[in-house]
Amino acid sequence: MYIYKTVFDSQIEGKVELINKGVWEEVTEEGVTQMVYINGTLAVVDIGKVVETPGTYGPDGHEITPPVYYPGWAYDIMSSDVIDFGANEVYPGDEAVHSFFGWPRNAEVPPPVVNSEEQE
Amino acid sequence: MSNLLEKASILLTPTGYDNGSMNCIKPNTSVGDFDFTRGTAATRVNSQGTIEDITDTNLPRINYLGGTGSLLLESQSTNLITYSEDFSHSFWNKSNATVSTSTITDPAGGQNSFKLVPDSGTGGNRSLGRNFTSLSGLHTQTVFAKKGEYNYIMIRTRNSPQTGVMFDLENGTFNVNLTSAAFDSAKIEDYGNGWFRCSMTLDPSQMTVSGKWSTSFSVGITGSETNSFNGDGTSGIYIYGAQLEQQSYATSYIPTSGSTSTRNADVCNNAGSSDLINSTEGVLYAEISSLANDGTSRRISLSSGSDANRVSLEIDETSNRIKVFMNGGSISAAIITFDASDLTQFNKIAIKYKSGDVSLFLNGTEVATSTSTNMPVGLDRLNFDGGNGNNDYFGKVKSVAVFKEALTDSELTCLTS
Numbered sequence: 001m002y003i004y005k006t007v008f009d010s011q012i013e014g015k016v017e018l019i020n021k022g023v024w025e026e027v028t029e030e031g032v033t034q035m036v037y038i039n040g041t042l043a044v045v046d047i048g049k050v051v052e053t054p055g056t057y058g059p060d061g062h063e064i065t066p067p068v069y070y071p072g073w074a075y076d077i078m079s080s081d082v083i084d085f086g087a088n089e090v091y092p093g094d095e096a097v098h099s100f101f102g103w104p105r106n107a108e109v110p111p112p113v114v115n116s117e118e119q120e
Numbered sequence: 121m122s123n124l125l126e127k128a129s130i131l132l133t134p135t136g137y138d139n140g141s142m143n144c145i146k147p148n149t150s151v152g153d154f155d156f157t158r159g160t161a162a163t164r165v166n167s168q169g170t171i172e173d174i175t176d177t178n179l180p181r182i183n184y185l186g187g188t189g190s191l192l193l194e195s196q197s198t199n200l201i202t203y204s205e206d207f208s209h210s211f212w213n214k215s216n217a218t219v220s221t222s223t224i225t226d227p228a229g230g231q232n233s234f235k236l237v238p239d240s241g242t243g244g245n246r247s248l249g250r251n252f253t254s255l256s257g258l259h260t261q262t263v264f265a266k267k268g269e270y271n272y273i274m275i276r277t278r279n280s281p282q283t284g285v286m287f288d289l290e291n292g293t294f295n296v297n298l299t300s301a302a303f304d305s306a307k308i309e310d311y312g313n314g315w316f317r318c319s320m321t322l323d324p325s326q327m328t329v330s331g332k333w334s335t336s337f338s339v340g341i342t343g344s345e346t347n348s349f350n351g352d353g354t355s356g357i358y359i360y361g362a363q364l365e366q367q368s369y370a371t372s373y374i375p376t377s378g379s380t381s382t383r384n385a386d387v388c389n390n391a392g393s394s395d396l397i398n399s400t401e402g403v404l405y406a407e408i409s410s411l412a413n414d415g416t417s418r419r420i421s422l423s424s425g426s427d428a429n430r431v432s433l434e435i436d437e438t439s440n441r442i443k444v445f446m447n448g449g450s451i452s453a454a455i456i457t458f459d460a461s462d463l464t465q466f467n468k469i470a471i472k473y474k475s476g477d478v479s480l481f482l483n484g485t486e487v488a489t490s491t492s493t494n495m496p497v498g499l500d501r502l503n504f505d506g507g508n509g510n511n512d513y514f515g516k517v518k519s520v521a522v523f524k525e526a527l528t529d530s531e532l533t534c535l536t537s
Contacts, residue, residue, distance in 0.1 A: 001159060001177075029510060032417070032437070036510055043159065043160075043196055045196075045198060047380075049254065055251065057334065059215050059244070060245075060278050061249075061251055061278040061279030061280075061332070061334025062279070063329075076382070078159050078160075078384065097379050097380060098198070099379045100159070100384065101160040101381045102162075102173075102177055103160065103161075105378065105379050
């Protein structure tokens with residue numbers, strides 16, 4: 001099983017790129033449109049914007065300072081397929097804001113090993 | 121009845137299972153078994169009545185909430201609360217209230233609950249809470265609670281418009297003390313040993329700041345409070361296991377510790393073969409309960425691997441509506457539509473299919489018929505979906521059976537009684 005953590009410029013760009021990668025497809029059936037997992041996909045989690053600095057709030061919930069977000073829109077994917085997400089894949093490790101239940105926070109496909117010749 | 125079950129070619133009760141497989145009583149070979157995948161851990165209420173982690177990622181769950189075991193099939197869901205059990209963590213905002221660890225037995229059989237104590241001042245929130253923003257779609261907030269010196273807990277919003285439900289931990293009831301356009305529904309479930317799971321469902325898009333939910337738990341003393349929760353600084357209630365999820369109802373508990381966490385959907389398909397399923401006549405029977413009237417289509421089907429050839433039972437998007445599909449070579453509309461009284465309770469449902477003779481039996485009564493002759497061909501699998509990989513059935517299952525012959529009306533009456 002592979003766990004991928006990805007970030008795209010926007011939610012819609014991520015949705016389209018996951019379609020292009022064969023992760024899911026948009027299906028309209030009896031007038032209802034939904035995203036359906038295909039191939040080896042077990043789950044896609046729409047993480048959204050990831051908070052870098054939390055906002056602060058008063059007792060009644062009013063915002064004192066707004067949260068600051070990392071750029072981009074995040075999706076986590078669990079699949080039995082090997083998928084190359086290229087530069088959209090990220091490796092937050094233990095800093096990940098999301099995990100799949102029963103899997104460690106840093107469970108993800110490790111970054112590709114760059115061989116010594118390429119490093120030179 | 122025992123003779124009737126002898127006639128079944130596939131019978132799931134469910135009692136036997138392995139990691140990756142939901143086993144049927146009939147046939148006594150693996151041909152009749154369902155393939156089962158989830159890919160993540162999950163929780164269930166075990167036969168002792170406590171919440172238990174199922175760590176094998178593809179192990180089916182027999183859930184005993186309410187006392188009787190049934191196969192629990194749920195959709196994917198994410199607990200957005202990153203510290204679901206550690207209420208002392210700074211993740212939780214304490215407003216004129218304290219939390220302290222407790223040694224009473226929690227719903228999982230451990231000692232990981234907290235005591236929530238409002239301080240001795242007057243007025244104010246005296247709550248435990250957290251701010252969430254950018255939420256879309258219905259969201260459900262849940263927490264396990266047990267009475268202490270006080271008998272009530274309120275789940276509410278602290279942002280506008282104020283919305284709140286007061287839960288009575290003595291009698292297992294609730295009252296909507298603060299209602300607004302954002303309020304959707306509430307529920308209280310008895311988890312035994314004095315613990316209740318309290319839930320409130322809200323539409324964050326109806327909040328004054330759309331998508332924002334400043335959720336909070338407050339201790340009720342009289343049960344009639346709306347905004348003022350005055351304590352004595354020592355008395356309180358016990359809480360455990362909070363969850364916020366983008367769902368119109370509460371799903372099984374997903375514990376978290378440091379990050380949000382997702383339980384994947386339960387997928388249970390591919391039981392049977394063409395030798396065990398007759399395409400020209402037969403019966404599809406199920407004793408099932410919906411998790412909620414959630415506006416989705418959930419199906420159990422006999423098919424050839426697509427929805428072009430299928431006999432399927434659908435729990436429809438419309439609340440408490442059953443649909444029957446029988447397609448032969450092309451996709452067509454439902455041939456039977458019937459509105460039941462309450463599909464969130466267990467119902468015994470049977471579809472008899474035969475050319476020109478299709479009927480729906482519900483709890484001992486033939487409730488609808490069709491003379492459709494659009495018979496499917498090549499039926500070779502029993503799925504908890506629509507036959508095409510979509511419209512997964514999510515709910516509780518006590519039994520599913522397939523018969524290779526069209527049973528008589530008296531047999532169907534007996535089967536569904």
